[in-house]
Amino acid sequence: MSETKLSIVDLTKRYAAGLDPAVDRLNMQVEEGHLVALLGPSGCGKTTTLRMVAGLMDPTAGSIVVDGKEITHTPVNKRGMGMVFQSYALFPHMNVEQNVAFGLQMRQTPKAEQKKRVAAALDMVQLGHLGKRQTRELSGGQQQRIALARALVVEPTLLLLDEPLSNLDAKLRETMRTEIRSIQQRTRATTLFVTHDQDEALDMADRIAVMNGGLIEQFGSPTDVYERPQTHFVANFIGQANFLDVTIISETGPAPVAGEASYKVDVEGLGGFGAVGAKGLTGAHELVIRPHRLKVTLTGEGHDALKGTIERVSYTGDALSVAIAVGERSFNAQLLTTSGDLPRRGDTAYLSWAPEDAYLLPAAAPGKAS
Amino acid sequence: MTLLKTRGRSPLQAAGSGELEKATEKRNRRTYLALLIPGLLGLLVSFVFPLAYMVRMSFNKGAPDGVIEETFTFDTYLQPLTDPYYWKVTLDTFQMGVTVGLLCVLVSYPVALFLARSQSKYRGLLLAIAIAPLLTSAVVRTYGWMVILGTNGLINSSLTGMGLIDTPLKLTNNITGVTIGLVEIFMPYAILAMISGFGRLSPQLEEAAGSLGASKAKIFARVTLPLSLPGILTAFLLVFVLSISTFITPRLLGGGSVQVLATEIYDQTTGLLNWPFAAALSVILLVLFGLIIAVYQRLTRKIGG
Amino acid sequence: MSEAPLFKPRFNAAKPAFGILVFLLYVFLLAPLLIVFVVSFASNQYLSFPPEGFTLKWYEMLPKESTFMEGMKVSLIVAVVVTLIVLALGVPVALALDRFEFKAKAAVQSFFLSPLLIPSIVLALGMVLLFGPLRLNNTYAGIIIGHVAITIPFVIRTTLMSLATTDTSCEAAARILGANSWTVFRRVTLPIIAPGVIAGGVIAFIVSFDEAVISLFVAESGLPTLPVQVLRYVENSADAAVAALSVILILISLAVVVIVERVMGLRKALR
Numbered sequence: 035m036s037e038t039k040l041s042i043v044d045l046t047k048r049y050a051a052g053l054d055p056a057v058d059r060l061n062m063q064v065e066e067g068h069l070v071a072l073l074g075p076s077g078c079g080k081t082t083t084l085r086m087v088a089g090l091m092d093p094t095a096g097s098i099v100v101d102g103k104e105i106t107h108t109p110v111n112k113r114g115m116g117m118v119f120q121s122y123a124l125f126p127h128m129n130v131e132q133n134v135a136f137g138l139q140m141r142q143t144p145k146a147e148q149k150k151r152v153a154a155a156l157d158m159v160q161l162g163h164l165g166k167r168q169t170r171e172l173s174g175g176q177q178q179r180i181a182l183a184r185a186l187v188v189e190p191t192l193l194l195l196d197e198p199l200s201n202l203d204a205k206l207r208e209t210m211r212t213e214i215r216s217i218q219q220r221t222r223a224t225t226l227f228v229t230h231d232q233d234e235a236l237d238m239a240d241r242i243a244v245m246n247g248g249l250i251e252q253f254g255s256p257t258d259v260y261e262r263p264q265t266h267f268v269a270n271f272i273g274q275a276n277f278l279d280v281t282i283i284s285e286t287g288p289a290p291v292a293g294e295a296s297y298k299v300d301v302e303g304l305g306g307f308g309a310v311g312a313k314g315l316t317g318a319h320e321l322v323i324r325p326h327r328l329k330v331t332l333t334g335e336g337h338d339a340l341k342g343t344i345e346r347v348s349y350t351g352d353a354l355s356v357a358i359a360v361g362e363r364s365f366n367a368q369l370l371t372t373s374g375d376l377p378r379r380g381d382t383a384y385l386s387w388a389p390e391d392a393y394l395l396p397a398a399a400p401g402k403a404s
Numbered sequence: 405m406t407l408l409k410t411r412g413r414s415p416l417q418a419a420g421s422g423e424l425e426k427a428t429e430k431r432n433r434r435t436y437l438a439l440l441i442p443g444l445l446g447l448l449v450s451f452v453f454p455l456a457y458m459v460r461m462s463f464n465k466g467a468p469d470g471v472i473e474e475t476f477t478f479d480t481y482l483q484p485l486t487d488p489y490y491w492k493v494t495l496d497t498f499q500m501g502v503t504v505g506l507l508c509v510l511v512s513y514p515v516a517l518f519l520a521r522s523q524s525k526y527r528g529l530l531l532a533i534a535i536a537p538l539l540t541s542a543v544v545r546t547y548g549w550m551v552i553l554g555t556n557g558l559i560n561s562s563l564t565g566m567g568l569i570d571t572p573l574k575l576t577n578n579i580t581g582v583t584i585g586l587v588e589i590f591m592p593y594a595i596l597a598m599i600s601g602f603g604r605l606s607p608q609l610e611e612a613a614g615s616l617g618a619s620k621a622k623i624f625a626r627v628t629l630p631l632s633l634p635g636i637l638t639a640f641l642l643v644f645v646l647s648i649s650t651f652i653t654p655r656l657l658g659g660g661s662v663q664v665l666a667t668e669i670y671d672q673t674t675g676l677l678n679w680p681f682a683a684a685l686s687v688i689l690l691v692l693f694g695l696i697i698a699v700y701q702r703l704t705r706k707i708g709g
Numbered sequence: 710m711s712e713a714p715l716f717k718p719r720f721n722a723a724k725p726a727f728g729i730l731v732f733l734l735y736v737f738l739l740a741p742l743l744i745v746f747v748v749s750f751a752s753n754q755y756l757s758f759p760p761e762g763f764t765l766k767w768y769e770m771l772p773k774e775s776t777f778m779e780g781m782k783v784s785l786i787v788a789v790v791v792t793l794i795v796l797a798l799g800v801p802v803a804l805a806l807d808r809f810e811f812k813a814k815a816a817v818q819s820f821f822l823s824p825l826l827i828p829s830i831v832l833a834l835g836m837v838l839l840f841g842p843l844r845l846n847n848t849y850a851g852i853i854i855g856h857v858a859i860t861i862p863f864v865i866r867t868t869l870m871s872l873a874t875t876d877t878s879c880e881a882a883a884r885i886l887g888a889n890s891w892t893v894f895r896r897v898t899l900p901i902i903a904p905g906v907i908a909g910g911v912i913a914f915i916v917s918f919d920e921a922v923i924s925l926f927v928a929e930s931g932l933p934t935l936p937v938q939v940l941r942y943v944e945n946s947a948d949a950a951v952a953a954l955s956v957i958l959i960l961i962s963l964a965v966v967v968i969v970e971r972v973m974g975l976r977k978a979l980r
Contacts, residue, residue, distance in 0.1 A: 090881050110884045117885045123878035127900040136896075140887030188886065432809060435890075439805035443798040443821065443861065451824050451858035454835030461838050511734055518731045532966065532975045533735070539912070539969075539979075540742065540962040541919035543936045544955040547943050548741020551748055551756060551952070558744060561758030591738050600980060649828030651922050656943060666830045673926065679838055686831040693828070 039224040040064040040087070040192060045096035047082050047248075056082045058248035059096065064241070069218050069225040071235035074245035075271070080228045081196060083245075087226060088194050089113045100191055111140075116185030116223075117194040120201060122177045124169040130156070130180055131165040137188035155187035156180075158217060175206045182214065186221055193223040199234060211237055232272045236260065244268045264396055269322045276328070276365050278321040280309070280394070290390050297394060303361060304340055308389025312396045320395040326368040327391035330356065331384045332377060339384040344377050358383050458683045466680035480684040490668075494688070497648050497664040500579065504586045505644035508594045509636055511587060516598035516639075517632070521607055531599075538592040546656045549585040550576060553657070577659030585657045586647050593646060594639040601635020634704065641700045649689060665689050742959055749952035756949060767953035777954055780938035786849065787934060788918035791856040795913050798857070799864030800906055804898070806865070807872040821865050824858040832858065833926035840927060847931025855923040860916050864909035867978050871905025904972040912978060915965040919958070 040063070047057040057079040064070050072080035085091040087098055089110030097106045105113055116137075124133050134155055138148045156162045159179035169177060178198060185193055198214070199207045215238045218225050229235055235242045236256040244251045244259055244267070252264045263269035266277065280299040289296045289310040299309045299321065309321055331339070342360035354369045356377060365385055369377075377383060462480055465473035484490035519531050537545065552558045553575035560572035575581050605628065613623045651666040658667065665685055672682035749767055751760030771777055799821075805811075806818050824832070836855045837846060845851035875898075883897045884890075899906070921936035929937055935958075942951050969978050 088881075088885055090884070110881075111887050111889055113885070114887070115885055117882065119878040119882060121876050121878055123876060123882040125879055125883070125897055125901075127903075136883065136888075137886035140892070184882075184886070194885075433811070436805040436809040436811055439801035439809075440817065443802035443865075444817075446794070446798045446857050446861065447821065447824070449857075450836075450854045451827075451832070454832060454839045455827070456835075457839040458831070458835035511737065514727065514730050515734050515738070518727070528974075530735075532970050534738065535975055535979060536963070536966045537738065537742065539915050539919075539965055541921070541936055541939075541955075541958050543919075543921050543939050543943070544745065544958050545741045547939070547951060547955055548743075548745050550943065551744050552740060554756060556755070556757040558758050565759070585741075588738060588741065596976065596979060599976070649830055651830045652940070656940070666828070669830055669834055670926075673834055673837060674929070682834055683838065686834050689828060690831060693826075697826075 037066050038063050039066040039068075039101065040226075041099045042083075042087070043097045043099065045083065045086060045098065046094045047079070047086060047091065048094045055094070055248050057086070057093075060248070060250055062243055062250060062253060064224060064226070066224055067222040068240040069215065069227060069238060070241045070243060071227045071229055071239035072243050072245055073229055073232060073235040073239075073272075076230060078245040079248040080230075080243075080245050084194055084196055084226055084228045087192065088115055088117055114188070114191045115194055116188055116190030116192070117196065118178070118181045118185050118198045120197040122181040122198075122201075124177055124180055124184075126170060128169070129165070130161070130167050130169060130172070133169060133180060134184045134187050137184065141188065151187050155183040158186070158220075159183045159213075174202050175210060178202065178210060179213075182217065186217070186223060190223065193218070193225040195225060195227040197228055197230070199229070199231070207234075214238065236272070244271060246271070262393060263322060266320060266395060266397075269395065274325050274366060274368075276323045276325060278323070278363070279318065280307075280321045281318050282316055282394070285313075285315075296389060299392075299394070304363075307387075307392065309392040309394050310390050311394030315394055315396065319397075322393045322395060323387055323391060325355070325366045327387055328365060328367040329386045329388075330358070330367045330369055330377070331386075332381060333384070339386040342383055342385055344379055344381045344383050347377060347379055349376070356383070358385060360385065458686060461680055462683035462687050464680040464683075466678045472679060480680045481688075483681065484685055484688060490685075493663050493665060493668055494692075496579075496662075497666075498692075500583065500586075500654075500664060501644040501648040503583055504590065504647040505640045507583065507587045508590050508643045509640045512591050512594035512598060512639060513632075513636065515591075516595045516602065516635070517628070519595070520599050520602045520605060523607075534595050535592045537589075538596075542589060542650075542652045543656070545589055546585055546653045549581065549588070549653075549657060553581050553584065576657055577661050579658070579662050581657040582654050582662050585653045586650065589650075589653060590643045590646055594643050597639040597642050598632065598635040601638045602632050605631045637700070637704065641696065645693060645696060648692065745952045745955040745959070748949050749956045751949060754948070767949045770950045771953055771957075774950060776933075776938050776942070777935070777950075780933055780935035783849075783852075783932055784918050784935040787852050787856065787924075788914045790849070790853050791860055791917040792910050792914045794853065795857055795861045795864045796906065796910050799861045799909065800868050800902075802861075803865045803868035803872060803905075804894075807869055808877070818865075822862045825862050829859060829920075829922045833923040836923060837926040845927075847928045849932065851927045852924055852932065852934065855927050856917040856920055859920065859923070860913035863912040863916065863978075864906070867905040867909035867912065867973065868902060869905070870977060871902035871973070875901045908969045908973045908978045911965045911968050915962055918961070 042060055042062045045057055045060040046055050048055040060079070060083060062070075072083060074080050082091065086093045089105070089108065093106065097104050099105070100113075125136065128136070131152055134152045135148050138151060143151070152165070153162060156165055159182055161176060161179055161183070164172065164176065164180075169180065172180065178201075181198070195214070199210055202210060211234060227235075227239065236259075239256060241253060242256055242259050243253045246267050252259050252268045254262070259268055259272055263272065263275075269275045269277070278301055280301050283298045283300050283306060286296045286298050286308075288294070291310070293313065294310050295313045295315075297309045297311060297315065298306055299319075300306055301321075311319070340360045342358040342365070344356050345359045345364065346357040348355045349371070352371060354371050354376060356367050356369065358365045358367060367385070461472075463476045463478070465475050465477055465479060467473075484494070515534060519527065519534065522530070524530070550557070554560070555572045555574075555576070557575070559575065560569075563569045564572065575584070609627055609631070610623050613627045618626065648664070649666055651670060654662050654664050654667050655670070658664075665688070669682050669685050669689070672678045672685065747760060748756065750763055750765070752762040752764035752766070753760060802821055806814060806821075811817075833855070836851070840846045840851045840854075845854065879897055879901065880893050883893045888896065919936055920934075921940055924934040925937050925940065928934065933941070935954075939951055939954060939958075966975060969975050
């Protein structure tokens with residue numbers, strides 16, 4: 035089991051008295067060597083949190099502990115962190131080597147060692163041959179790698195990445211994802227990564243903190259937050275989801291996942307269905323089903339299938355998104371395309387799902403009439 | 405699986421909330437004050453104190469031989485406000501400002517329009533040439549005009565040489581020379597102000613008007629001119645304000661026969677040593693300034709709204 | 710074979726006419742500067758036209774004209790010291806205005822730019838009056854203090870412009886990498902805003918070097934600067950030595966113009 039590298043306790047940031055806090059009593063623990071993504075929509079407090087950890091911003095309350103030492107009041111230049119900015123923030127008046135060497139100069143590393151470490155850092159990002167170039171002559175991807183090398187060469191206590199991929203074009207972004215992840219795993223640098231892109235977070239992170247309105251909605255592994263969303267917001271923000279208001283009829287036994295239970299639930303007006311969720315749930319809850327986990331057939335097979343009409347079909351080559359109306363409800367489903375006939379608008383379709391693909395949100399559904 | 409309870413409200417948080425921020429604010433304040441204070445002191449010594457001292461001086465009683473009576477009186481203001489001579493000087497100053505302002509706008513407008521619309525690769529160079537004279541000495545440029553306009557100057561020599569005139573035209577040591585010189589000297593200011601004020605003017609708009617069937621003259625009258633009006637107004641005001649307070653050019657090209665407020669202030673100060681009086685004239689000039697700027701702001705708000 | 714145009718373009722008389730007008734206005738604008746070049750090489754004993762021949766005698770006269778050399782010395786000393794002072798005072802002010810939030814910010818900024826709105830003759834009078842009892846008239850200190858107010862706005866404005874276009878995350882990056890505030894300023898901020906600082910500095914230099922009114926009031930009798938000497942010379946003599954001197958002053962201004970244009974653009978700097 036790894037040790038806790040960073041723990042954030044009740045961290046709060048209020049920009050002005052009377053305003054809602056940008057970050058509200060946030061708690062989080064990051065294990066050594068992990069890459070943690072702070073994921074959320076803009077204004078959710080993820081960047082503010084990162085800047086407070088970096089020391090660029092003072093918290094209103096709470097504390098930040100790194101390696102067992104509280105650093106809440108440590109000035110930014112004494113924290114020994116490495117950060118990559120959205121704009122990369124390369125020093126425009128220095129060449130590549132000088133940029134990378136800057137942190138070592140601040141630490142008064144001997145010249146010879148500086149040279150060795152700068153070369154190693156540049157080799158690590160595969161830009162060893164560009165050391166004498168001016169930074170403005172480099173492409174976005176190259177600049178980004180230099181920024182990464184500059185942050186890592188000082189062997190930072192924490193590596194902080196502030197939306198590092200958002201200024202790159204889509205294709206390069208994919209490549210850089212893999213590259214950053216592999217460098218991070220090689221150096222075992224504990225990393226905080228701010229992003230609003232769920233794919234990025236799912237792909238790269240060991241843990242994801244899904245943030246909303248200054249709070250962490252859920253903190254867990256990528257599969258946790260995708261498969262076992264704890265709130266409506268998380269289920270909706272990560273991937274796509276169909277939501278159903280249901281009432282639990284009974285707990286029917288253990289579920290395939292340890293610690294969870296199987297349930298029989300009542301979807302109002304449509305009958306009883308199987309679902310899974312945390313143990314001991316009763317009453318009204320929200321059920322989440324991912325579109326691609328819905329089984330859609332054009333012939334009525336399976337006994338607890340819902341009969342509906344296809345309202346809309348959108349074809350994207352390898353996948354087919356369909357909207358299916360069942361009574362007053364509308365379901366989104368995702369199918370893989372086949373070479374044969376595809377469903378069309380107006381067709382009758384039958385919907386069903388495996389009980390383990392229907393997850394009950396633990397929080398009681400707000401009392402709303404459907 | 406690490407699932408932390410993240411929504412829990414800790415009772416600890418209430419205490420100490422805001423303390424940290426206050427500390428930061430204090431640190432920030434110390435930094436920016438440290439950055440500002442030397443500059444503020446510099447400006448206090450070289451700007452505020454002299455002006456304040458001058459205003460105070462204008463309420464003293466002075467005599468022509470440099471004797472000053474420390475007192476507090478409005479008497480010094482009475483003379484320039486009652487003596488017809490000073491009314492005339494003030495009026496002449498005002499008139500010169502208006503003339504120079506109008507002429508300067510007239511000659512600067514085509515240049516500014518040309519620079520604002522030019523697509524030429526030399527545009528940058530031409531713009532630089534147009535405003536570069538700003539950074540040359542006013543004394544030198546005025547001297548250049550003395551060479552051009554003087555009795556034996558370029559114009560008179562050429563005209564007599566061609567046999568067009570017998571006696572040289574009187575172009576210096578009078579208001580004509582001063583006006584010509586000032587118009588040229590303030591042209592770069594006017595051009596700069598106009599280009600900045602032409603924000604909404606674009607060739608596309610003129611082309612659009614053309615495509616709608618407007619003639620060249622119509623385009624100018626209905627599109628170009630109205631859109632460049634704010635720039636023109638700013639330029640006029642700027643030149644007006646600069647002209648009524650300028651000293652070097654009226655002194656050199658006026659040769660003692662053009663009396664405006666600025667030359668009067670100089671004569672009172674260095675010649676007659678009547679400092680309270682010079683100070684009162686300066687205050688009058690400043691008030692004139694303030695009035696014009698206030699009127700201008702109301703005008704631009706009207707045009708802008 | 711090129712295709713013939715479908716319609717012949719209509720000849721438009723307005724265009725060349727406008728071009729000629731603009732050209733003539735440029736001639737008018739540059740006339741006084743161009744004419745002193747011509748006069749400075751003309752061998753006419755007294756100012757007159759047309760030039761009778763080519764000579765360098767006016768330039769040769771300059772080093773022997775002690776008033777000019779004295780004035781040059783005074784002006785250079787004043788301009789250099791003023792430039793250093795306003796850079797030292799103005800750059801921090803610009804930093805405070807751009808990088809910090811405080812209540813009276815807009816007012817402070819207008820205050821620092823306001824000396825440009827006050828007629829220099831009024832300022833000059835204030836100086837001479839205040840400096841009398843302080844015994845600063847006819848001293849270097851007096852002229853230098855007098856020039857600080859009218860040059861500091863240029864430095865603040867150009868530096869602010871440079872600051873506004875820089876990415877503050879460069880400074881944040883340097884701090885995270887371990888640099889303290891002073892090191893951040895010296896190694897990151899200052900190099901990045903150098904164009905604005907240089908432009909402001911050379912403009913301050915030339916404004917001080919060419920300034921005539923305040924210098925005239927404060928130090929006409931005891932410590933005349935070059936522009937004051939030129940002013941007095943022009944009033945009393947008719948020979949072309951002053952034209953040669955003017956050419957040199959114009960060339961110095963030209964150097965400043967070229968520097969400003971190269972580092973940040975003349976229009977941006979003087980707006």
